[in-house]
Amino acid sequence: MRFNFTEEQEEFRRQVREFLAEDRVRKVADAVRHLPPREEPGLLDVYRWLGEKRWLAVNWPPEYGGLGGTIVEKSILTEELIRAKVPDLVHIVSIDIVGLVLLLVGTEQQKRTYLPALAAGEQNWSVLYSEPGVGSDLAALRTRAEPDGDGWRLYGRKIYSLKSQFADFALCAARTTDSAVRFHGITLFVVPMRSPGVQIQPIWNMSDEQFCDVTLDGIRLTREHVIGEVDGGWQVINEVLPVERTGLEFQAKARRLLDEVLQRAARDGTLDDPAYQQRLVELHAAATAAHLMAWQVISDLRDGRLDGVTTARSKLYATELFKQISEFALEIGGLDATLSGWDAADNGGGRREAAHREGPGITLSAGTSEIMRYLIASTGLQLLS
Amino acid sequence: MNLTLSAGQRAAAARFDELFGEDMRDDLRRMGNRELGAGAIAPLDEDETDVRQAVWQTFCELGGLRGLTVAEQVVVAEKVGAALYQSPWADTAVAIELAAAAGHDDLGARMTDGEAVAVAVRERTGDEPDRPGRLDLDGGVHAVRQFVAFAADVSWFLLAGVAAAGPRLLLVPGDHPGVTWRRHDDIGRGDFYEVTFRGVPVADVVELAAGAPAADAWAAALVTARIRHAAQLVGAAQAALDETVAYTRERRQFGQPVGSFQGPAFRMADLSTRVHAARLLTCYAAWLADEGDDARLAAYEALATAADLVRSAGTEAVQLHGAVGMTEEHDAQLFYRRAAVDALLWGRPTELRRAAAALLTEAVRRR
Numbered sequence: 001m002r003f004n005f006t007e008e009q010e011e012f013r014r015q016v017r018e019f020l021a022e023d024r025v026r027k028v029a030d031a032v033r034h035l036p037p038r039e040e041p042g043l044l045d046v047y048r049w050l051g052e053k054r055w056l057a058v059n060w061p062p063e064y065g066g067l068g069g070t071i072v073e074k075s076i077l078t079e080e081l082i083r084a085k086v087p088d089l090v091h092i093v094s095i096d097i098v099g100l101v102l103l104l105v106g107t108e109q110q111k112r113t114y115l116p117a118l119a120a121g122e123q124n125w126s127v128l129y130s131e132p133g134v135g136s137d138l139a140a141l142r143t144r145a146e147p148d149g150d151g152w153r154l155y156g157r158k159i160y161s162l163k164s165q166f167a168d169f170a171l172c173a174a175r176t177t178d179s180a181v182r183f184h185g186i187t188l189f190v191v192p193m194r195s196p197g198v199q200i201q202p203i204w205n206m207s208d209e210q211f212c213d214v215t216l217d218g219i220r221l222t223r224e225h226v227i228g229e230v231d232g233g234w235q236v237i238n239e240v241l242p243v244e245r246t247g248l249e250f251q252a253k254a255r256r257l258l259d260e261v262l263q264r265a266a267r268d269g270t271l272d273d274p275a276y277q278q279r280l281v282e283l284h285a286a287a288t289a290a291h292l293m294a295w296q297v298i299s300d301l302r303d304g305r306l307d308g309v310t311t312a313r314s315k316l317y318a319t320e321l322f323k324q325i326s327e328f329a330l331e332i333g334g335l336d337a338t339l340s341g342w343d344a345a346d347n348g349g350g351r352r353e354a355a356h357r358e359g360p361g362i363t364l365s366a367g368t369s370e371i372m373r374y375l376i377a378s379t380g381l382q383l384l385s
Numbered sequence: 386m387n388l389t390l391s392a393g394q395r396a397a398a399a400r401f402d403e404l405f406g407e408d409m410r411d412d413l414r415r416m417g418n419r420e421l422g423a424g425a426i427a428p429l430d431e432d433e434t435d436v437r438q439a440v441w442q443t444f445c446e447l448g449g450l451r452g453l454t455v456a457e458q459v460v461v462a463e464k465v466g467a468a469l470y471q472s473p474w475a476d477t478a479v480a481i482e483l484a485a486a487a488g489h490d491d492l493g494a495r496m497t498d499g500e501a502v503a504v505a506v507r508e509r510t511g512d513e514p515d516r517p518g519r520l521d522l523d524g525g526v527h528a529v530r531q532f533v534a535f536a537a538d539v540s541w542f543l544l545a546g547v548a549a550a551g552p553r554l555l556l557v558p559g560d561h562p563g564v565t566w567r568r569h570d571d572i573g574r575g576d577f578y579e580v581t582f583r584g585v586p587v588a589d590v591v592e593l594a595a596g597a598p599a600a601d602a603w604a605a606a607l608v609t610a611r612i613r614h615a616a617q618l619v620g621a622a623q624a625a626l627d628e629t630v631a632y633t634r635e636r637r638q639f640g641q642p643v644g645s646f647q648g649p650a651f652r653m654a655d656l657s658t659r660v661h662a663a664r665l666l667t668c669y670a671a672w673l674a675d676e677g678d679d680a681r682l683a684a685y686e687a688l689a690t691a692a693d694l695v696r697s698a699g700t701e702a703v704q705l706h707g708a709v710g711m712t713e714e715h716d717a718q719l720f721y722r723r724a725a726v727d728a729l730l731w732g733r734p735t736e737l738r739r740a741a742a743a744l745l746t747e748a749v750r751r752r
Contacts, residue, residue, distance in 0.1 A: 001394065001456060002387045003672045009386075072386065262749045271749065277742035278735065284745055285686035289662035292669055296388035303389075313658045374647075376654035381630050383644040383653060 003292070005072075012069075013076045016055065020084035024049070029085050033351075037342060038202075040209050041087045042166030047121030050077075057095050057119035060103065064111060065119025075248050075298045082252040089209065090124045090163050092249060098125040098171050101188065101240050105228035114169065114190070126167040128158040128191065128214055129237070135160075136371050139182045139234065143174040143216065145189065151222035152176065154191065157215050162365075164212035165200050167193045172216070177231050188233040190225045191216065206357045242306055244366040246297040247314030251290035253362075254322040257355050258287050261329045264349075276332050283325055290318040309380035316372035323359040330356060388665070390460065397457040398464060400447050404440070405468040413440065414469040414719055417576045437538065441472055445499040450478060455609055455671040459616035463664075466620025467627075469716075469723055471575055473501035473535045475613060479606050480504070480543045483554060486602050487593040492556070500540035503559070505530035505580055508546075510569075513736055514607060520546025520553055525563065525584035532730070536566040536578035543593075544582065545603055552599040556591040557582060563589075573726035607731070608681055609674055611688040614731045615667040618691035621727065622698035623660050625720040629653060629702045632717075636707075649705050656694075656701055663691045682748070685741035692728035692737075699724035 005013070019025065025046050032041045050056040051065065059074040060066025067073075074096070081088045099118055102111055117123040134141045143156025154174055164170060170191045177185035191198070197219035203211035228236045262280065265271035271280070293314040300307060329352040330337045341350025363369045377383040390398075405413070416437055445451075449461060458478070465474060480502035484493040496502055508518020510531045521527035528546055536542070542557040542564065557564060563585035566578040594602045630653055633644030643649055670683035699721035703710040710717030728734065 001389065001391055001668050001672055003669055005386055262745070263752075266746070266749045271746050274739065274742070277746075278738050281686065281689070281738040281741045281745060285666060285690050285741075286662070288669070288683070288686065289666045289690070292388065292665035293662060295386055296665065299386050299388050310661075313661050316654075317658050317662055370651070373651040373654040376657055377647075377650035381644075381650070381653055381657060383630065383634065383650040384647065385642075385645060 005076075009072060009076060012058075012073055013080060016077055016080045017084070019049075019053070019055075020046075020080055020086060025084070025086065032087055033085070033341065038204070038210070041090070042163065043090060043121065043124050044087065046086050047091060049121075051119055051121035054119070056091065056121050057099060057115070060099065060115065060119055064103075064115035070302045071298055072302055075246075075295075078249050079252045082249060082256055085256070088249060090166065093126060093163060094118050094124040097127055097240065097244055098169075100243055101171060101227060101236060104239065105188075105236050109224070110190070110227065117168075123168040124163065124166055126161050126164040126170045126193070126212070128161050128164070128170045128172040128216075130160045131156065131158055136368055138173070138237065139186065141173055141175060141186065143172070145174040145176045145187060145221060148220065151220060151225075152189075154189065154197070154216045154219040154221055157213070159203065159213050160211045161214060162209050162211065164193065164214055165202070165210070169193055170214075171227065173233055173237060179231075183234040185231050186233040186237075187230050188227040188236055189221050190227060191219060191221070195219050205361075207361050208354055208357065209361075241367060242308050242311040243301070245311040245315035245372070246301070247290060247294040247311070247318035248298060250315065250318035250322055250362055251287065251294045253355075254290060254318055254325055255287050257322065257325050257329060257352070258283055260351060261325065261332060265332060270332055279328055280332075283321070283328060286317075286321050287325070290314070290321050293317055309376055312367070312372040312375040312380075315367065316369055316376070319363045320369060322355075322362055326352070326356040326359045388668075391456065393454065393457050394460045397453055398460040401444075401449070401461060401464045404443055404447060405464045405470065410468060412436070414716060416440070417471045417574060434538065437472075440470075441501060441538075442499050444472065444474065445497070449474060450481060450497045455612060455674040456668065458609075458613055459667055459671045462613045462616035463620030463623070466617035466622075467624035469621060469624070469719060471534075471723075473503060473539055475610060475617070476504040476534055476539075476543065477502040478613060479610050480541065480556070482606050482609060483543065483593050483602055484556075486605075487554075489591065489593065492591065496541070501535065501538060501559075502541045502543050502556075503533045503536050503539040503580075504545070505533045505536075505542045505557075505582075506545040507531045513732055515604075515732065515736075515740070517545040517547055517552065517603065520544070520548040520555075522548045522550070522553070522587065525586050526555065526557065526582050526590055527584060528582045530580045530582075532569065532571075532577045533566070533580045534578075535576045536580045537568075537576070542580065542582075544590075545599075551596045552603070553595050554593040554599045554603060556593060557585055558589060561585050561589060571726055573723040575723070575726055577726075608684045611684045611731050611737075612667060612670045612674060612680065614727075615663070615670070615684070615687040615691040618688075618695040618724075618727060619660060619664045619667055621720060621724065622656070622663070622691070622695045625695075625698040625702040625717070625724075626653060626656050626660060628716055628720075629705045632706055643705070652701055652705065656698055659694050659697070663687065663694045666690055682741055682744040685737045685744070688731060689734040689737040689741065692734045695720075695724045696728050 028046050054067045057066040058069040145152035145154050172189045172191045176187040179185035197217045199215040201213040203213050270276050297311050297314050337352040340353045481493045481496050506514050506517045539559045544555040563583050566580045569577040636643045666687040670680050670687045673680035702717040703721050706717045
């Protein structure tokens, strides 16, 4: 076992960190922090600057705008973005999820059409999976692509997606064929989000990021919009889902929040109070463990191994830990920590309040904690049968 | 970054596949068992002692104490833990490290070959190993020590203590007439003893270290001891989970296996996640130690995490087995009872976290 990074990887991390400390980046991060209620960051200039350096999709082949690096460099970038408080969600959805799907099953034409703009930070995508009544049980989805000449027309409603209001395109799962085996007959499509048949309404929720309610009303799609095989979308979704579950960004967020709690506790003296120290050490140990679990998944991925159980454990552990830390951040901070960033007296403390509103979403997205436990129990322990 | 087991770790583990395999398991797990309440008075059973010695010799011949990195030691420790194998291994490893630091390579080699050692550090039963008890060196070595493992079997006592002139680390021959012992009767029914050192002549004792160097050496030895112990607890937790998974897949209620219900299954999934987390923390601490980095914080955190885990694993094992898990012939209760002792043996988790907090505080303030 080797727990350190290579010289080159450490150097890459140094360079990224240096860039993220530049004034122009700090200005963007500050502006995001001071956004008024119900406004949220979309495509940021920082992404474009990262794209110019070919770092945004550093793990992609050079012809699509990357540097031909591995998922290790990609993960270093993600950790550093989170550490530097630069919003990472648009980036994660576009590069790590959609980009990966295109790389895995896209045609050469699709890769050349879509990937360079993503890698340049000039476009972003969202993912349209969940529907009213359809969450964890995704195969029950009702959005339909109805045959129309040499293509389809897409009808349905997708909810709880993130960042769709900024998206140029979306990856959308729809039923193309009714089948006795319900996992068969689902197809993944590229949906141009600026089409007239697409309507987006916000669903306000307790986090800073609105959910999108997307109505798809007869959008015309052709073979060129199909990602992977017609009727074969389920396999792709399942192949990509574990990659959303490395736990990497969740442990990085947990760690950032814990660091903030520790710094504050050092300033106000609670760090020296044995009554709080016990829990702080427990959380610090768990954050270290979450970091190791995520990096184990990342190094497995780099070596071509993808184990759905190891990823499920990592995702479960990191996200549940985030909620424990956010809860303790309020406990140790007292009522001060419940003040939002919009409170007149706010001195940067609003991040704890925002984190506590963010927590419930991360144990739900990319597979709920219960689905993770199901995977660990069934595939990992051979239970539940 | 490569978090798969190294070739050295795999080789170290493979050496013990047979000794700690299925065939030996039942015997190993119950090697220390005594009649309840009989601990203090029952004479040592010679057959039992012979078996214990034979297993120990095999363990040493297989190289359980020879030339292993800390990272390799932890994979062996996991096997020891899974087998619930109670032995002088942990204490002897500490002594070998201290003997090497003191330049007693000859003694270290003999211990590596099987001269077992018992650490004698606690003056009172409630003491922590970080604070060695009093030592009186007036007219020979005088001391009382509690929870001394395998006192009846060992070749040496590693007596840690604080004399009027400061800390001392001494090796006292196990069969010295000035040493007497009586067995404790503890919840884990382990081989623990109260040992009395009554005027052992200084000439019969090997002094490994004295003064500040003794305190430093002891503190350093505790770091690696805790990493090994954390791994042992991870192994025990994993084994308790494995037993529980196997049992709940077979045991049927309401016409289906108990493990097919989400209630029990999700609890085992959570436990398996915690085992995985504790294992990585332990391996990380071992790696730091091998790299010569400061492993103290990682060691405290790994052991506190593993100690909490092993108690949960024992509790869950009994609960998910049902009443059968409480019966004497079943292993679930063994895990539960041993966890109670083993979670405290190298420091209460609360104390470990207290010590970790001091280091963490220092690190945060430095940043």
